[in-house]
Amino acid sequence: MPYQQVIERKPARTTTKFTGEVTCKGGMSRGIVKDLSSAGICFQLNFDINAKTGEEVSIQSTEFGHLTGVVKWYRGDRIGIRLDPSSKTAAQISSYYKYFR
Template identity: 60%
Template sequence: MTHEGNVQRVSSRTRTSITGNVSCKTGSSNGIVRDLSEEGICFQLLFDIGAQTGQEVTIRSEELGFLTGIVRWTRGDRIGIKLKLSSNTAAQIASYFKFFR
């Protein structure tokens, strides 16, 4: 396992402050998308939802629409989500970068 400082990202990340909601089988919470890439999201939760690594989640926001993904990591009130890649997901992320950034 590599240390966080040595991690090489597949896609560059953009800092954001997009508000939204994350839901999984153990709960749901509003929060903020802290950073965004074509493949993933760092989401800061307002409430602990008991998200576990490997668990499927849905993300809803006005700017991004409806996305799905898998929890890759949890650290305090933040979770890392690897997006399920599809042409629809790619279009939604591209639209955000084009119109909202």
């Protein structure tokens, strides 16, 4: 049996289910934030916005406000977004956990 490398994620993810809006050069779509960590978001789109890996996006939600990031991956109607590593982003995510979890 071949050796399989296990990739371990550093930040813990939390399963979520709240709505938001993603905007990029390809367009804008509402959708659902499926999971959230201090480093990223898995977002399920209502409409395809032709988001490409490496493209900058902005995310808007009542729960955490306005965040920016980069598309890390896309599979079907879901995209993975790596959030900008800033103290403002960390504070917004921390606020979500404090008030909405």
